[in-house]
């Protein structure tokens with residue numbers, strides 16, 4: 364196994380939010396016991412030469428001692444340094460004036476913040492009263508400390524009329540000019556979200572491409588790669604390939620707070636579980652990881668894309684998807700019917 368590097372992310376602390384678009388799906392918060400981090404990494408050490416360890420897979424830095432935690436993540440990693448990406452906790456940004464300094468020290472220069480509309484809508488979608496104001500406070504606190512915010516927004520039929528007002532708010536706050544002063548661009552981008560976890564439950568209000576307001580079209584991520592559901596159904600009706608997610612490069616594994624082991628392909632639902640680190644032998648778990656063997660992946664090999672379209676596609680629907688998201692929608696619909704009815 365030495366030739367493949369492993370990225371290992373464990374849900375040690377949970378998340379303060381319950382976003383209606385959460386691609387992982389909602390899971391209970393349960394702080395894992397002291398020593399869980401060492402125990403998890405030790406289980407994989409005999410099988411991989413390189414392991415990048417992360418103590419979070421939901422909200423980053425959602426533990427009071429986040430500085431020590433980051434050092435610990437680096438220490439526990441083997442021949443690898445975990446990356447910071449452009450992710451941070453807006454919950455902490457709004458509460459802790461020291462936190463942006465830590466982010467800078469860790470090499471972060473831009474932080475992505477997620478909005479769902481204006482105040483009431485964003486609060487409802489994040490699952491917490493006050494979330495919208497926290498996002499604005501986080502934006503200001505980032506800028507004050509020389510860090511750029513990036514606003515990500517999720518569009519659907521319910522919030523589409525609010526998002527141009529959010530774009531206007533970013534201009535009123537002079538975010539493009541203030542980011543330019545820091546040597547970079549302000550990014551405001553719109554997308555419909557994936558088809559995993561909680562967001563797939565919003566299928567009934569998924570945006571139709573022609574309903575994306577004109578002001579948002581230049582800000583829509585991969586606009587030209589969005590297709591209507593009916594177009595994709597026609598295109599794939601007789602397709603005999605299979606929808607099988609696959610790790611091309613390094614292996615990325617998630618560990619839930621009850622030691623369930625998952626690939627990072629889609630939501631963390633039971634059919635996608637590879638096994639459990641406490642109850643399954645490690646040799647067998649590693650075999651399943653290498654051979655990409657889980658109940659969902661076995662089931663995915665038994666049905667073609669064309670069959671999925673004929674069973675679950677709506678040939679009258681104008682809902683917008685990119686190709687990979689629609690494949691995930693179809694496959695997870697099949698798996699939900701197969702495993703939960």
Ligand code: SF4
Nearest residue numbers: 378380381382385421
């Ligand atoms: S999307 Fe991220 S912040 Fe929101 S509930 Fe899921 S893990 Fe938490």
